[in-house]
Amino acid sequence: MSEISAEQVAHLAGLARIALSPEEIETLTTELGQIMTAVEKVSEVATPDVPPTSHPIPLENVYRDDVIGDDVLTVEEALSGAPESDGSRFVVSAILGEEQ
Template sequence: MSEITPDLVRHLGVLARIQLSDEEVERLTGQLDAIVDNIAKVSKVATPDVPATSHPISLENVFREDVPGDMLSLEQVLQNAPERTEDRFRVTAILGEEQ
């Protein structure tokens, strides 16, 4: 016998303040029943000797050390700049007059 009934789905809809049509109640009854059945199957398999995990593969930090490398010269940085002023990029002002 199914644990999820149309009356239970309607009650859950009321609690969630969701108005459900009869078609939605019918569809959700089947979907929620399948979810509950699958949870029950997993609960049978999850025994105390099986450790709980959040990921199937253990996670580890794969980042390298942050070590500074070769840097570009100022000329290399600015060589393709559309406009420059001395040793800086020249850009159009984007702030409004209120700033």
């Protein structure tokens, strides 16, 4: 079993420019040790014939056909509630100092 020492935690904190109190170093030493033990347990059962996965059940996107329906807004209806339009499009003011 790999163990992590308080000196290693303090060294890593220094590299990351994180100021840790002695109590925080002690707590993190224990927590990182537990994490390393858990990773070692997973590594013991991980074999080449078991592919790594992010989810135990495969995910798949659910899509539907893009079909024009009967209840479609006209351009005029879509633009009727817009604060500003040019007759066929929404007009949106420039942001972040961009010129129009």
